[in-house]
Amino acid sequence: MRRRHMLSLSLSLALGTALALGAGTAKAQEFILVQSTTSTQNSGLFDHILPLFQAETGIEVRVVAVGTGQAIKNAENGDGDVLFVHAKAAEEKFVAEGHGVSRADVMYNDFVIVGPANDPAGVAGMNDVTAALAKLAGAEAPFASRGDDSGTHKAELRLWKAAGIDVQAASGGWYRETGSGMGATLNTGTGMGAYILTDRATWIAFGNKGDYQIAVEGDERLFNQYGIILVNPERHPHVKAEAGQAFIDWVLSGDGQAAIAGYLVDGQQLFFPNAEG
Amino acid sequence: MFSFGDMMAEALGLILAWDRELSAIVVLSLRVTLSAVALACLIGLPLGALIGAFRFPGRGAASVALNALMGLPPVVVGLFVYLMLSASGPLGVLQLLYTPTAMIIAQTILVTPIIAALTKQVVEDLHGEYAEQFASFGVSARARVVALLWDARYSLLTVALAGFGRAVAEVGAVLIVGGNINHVTRVMTTTIALETSKGNLQLALALGVILLGLAVVVNAGVMALRASAVRAAYA
Numbered sequence: 001m002r003r004r005h006m007l008s009l010s011l012s013l014a015l016g017t018a019l020a021l022g023a024g025t026a027k028a029q030e031f032i033l034v035q036s037t038t039s040t041q042n043s044g045l046f047d048h049i050l051p052l053f054q055a056e057t058g059i060e061v062r063v064v065a066v067g068t069g070q071a072i073k074n075a076e077n078g079d080g081d082v083l084f085v086h087a088k089a090a091e092e093k094f095v096a097e098g099h100g101v102s103r104a105d106v107m108y109n110d111f112v113i114v115g116p117a118n119d120p121a122g123v124a125g126m127n128d129v130t131a132a133l134a135k136l137a138g139a140e141a142p143f144a145s146r147g148d149d150s151g152t153h154k155a156e157l158r159l160w161k162a163a164g165i166d167v168q169a170a171s172g173g174w175y176r177e178t179g180s181g182m183g184a185t186l187n188t189g190t191g192m193g194a195y196i197l198t199d200r201a202t203w204i205a206f207g208n209k210g211d212y213q214i215a216v217e218g219d220e221r222l223f224n225q226y227g228i229i230l231v232n233p234e235r236h237p238h239v240k241a242e243a244g245q246a247f248i249d250w251v252l253s254g255d256g257q258a259a260i261a262g263y264l265v266d267g268q269q270l271f272f273p274n275a276e277g
Numbered sequence: 278m279f280s281f282g283d284m285m286a287e288a289l290g291l292i293l294a295w296d297r298e299l300s301a302i303v304v305l306s307l308r309v310t311l312s313a314v315a316l317a318c319l320i321g322l323p324l325g326a327l328i329g330a331f332r333f334p335g336r337g338a339a340s341v342a343l344n345a346l347m348g349l350p351p352v353v354v355g356l357f358v359y360l361m362l363s364a365s366g367p368l369g370v371l372q373l374l375y376t377p378t379a380m381i382i383a384q385t386i387l388v389t390p391i392i393a394a395l396t397k398q399v400v401e402d403l404h405g406e407y408a409e410q411f412a413s414f415g416v417s418a419r420a421r422v423v424a425l426l427w428d429a430r431y432s433l434l435t436v437a438l439a440g441f442g443r444a445v446a447e448v449g450a451v452l453i454v455g456g457n458i459n460h461v462t463r464v465m466t467t468t469i470a471l472e473t474s475k476g477n478l479q480l481a482l483a484l485g486v487i488l489l490g491l492a493v494v495v496n497a498g499v500m501a502l503r504a505s506a507v508r509a510a511y512a
Contacts, residue, residue, distance in 0.1 A: 033375060042475050047459075064375060064456035078364030079374055183474030208476030236364055238372065 041065035043201035069149030078236030144189030147177025313384030325396025346390035355453030
């Protein structure tokens, strides 16, 4: 019996220590948790706008940046106060199922298709995205897909469908699903000479472009709308509704919208605010 | 195109431009990993010693289980801890998700089987030599465990280092339960993953070099400690 006693003693000691060691980090400052996407984080937008919001309100914003699919799942579990993603249909479903209070448009950017400079499929300069995709499929040019149920992945699948191409049949052939974030997919795709659909923001900020260039852009079907939702405090009572709503109100306000428009990389604006004033 | 030599040179330049943000990341990495290894030792040393020194029904199964758990994928541990600590999970009320505490818990789960399994092996070998003496002096169970752990302490340092190596290098578990939140739960490995995905390969490489340097410093420190302790013991 002594042995068991000793084991339970060390177990409880361990648990207590874990709590004590972690507790040192709890800040007195108020903070909210935002479930968001890799595109907003990797492009540097949050690093630009969050300090402005914190300076104004004193509320710290902690961002968990994952794919839209995972962000929505996490928010459904109540692990976050605000959801800030880009997959309108999935967001509306999230609200309709009672996980979120309401959804508002925040801003948009657009998708582009990037490819190697020598353009093996001959799509450079096209601005009809479905025609370009059909041409890529016809040439069986390698194409790197996110394959991770993210907002970008969903948009890509919609476009393939519109082009009338069944990419699942080519999966593992010329159509390659990386199952990872935008940046990781760009690294993988440029490494194997594949065409890649990416949001413009991540592309401009991406540091490992090699000889890649934008091949297809300008089609309005490449429009990428971001929305913001407060996680429903009635379903998840610990949600910081007041602070979360303050963040949403600020993002949608003139100040917040101006902060988004003012974020430039290499002199280019990445996100275009379009909240209903 | 890049040349590996240029990239390495740029990485070293970035290391020399060490800033406070980087210090905070390094400190958090060390805090999380060292806490997790300390906790894992607290659980794993006695657990391993018990299984190593005593015969009881199910001992074989316990050894197999421990050895198998050494191969736990960090992502699975992260997922398990996420499901436990999520607001919808059984321990959601503790509100520990996306905190360093959650990362310490995940790494403790990851490292404890390694410490316990290796301790079991060390203690089992030592117990073979001590068993007759223990029996003839009628040493109590608790005193046996303490004596075995104490006499094996130098070998057990290496066991702890094996656990440290596993914890400091893993990214899957801390990424899921910590969330890689800037200034809160961002550690060396999650920063490396993030910078790689941003295409900032030089910075990622620089962080990798620092992580390696950190491991060298910790290992060298422990070895020096051990050497001086051995000298003192035989002086």
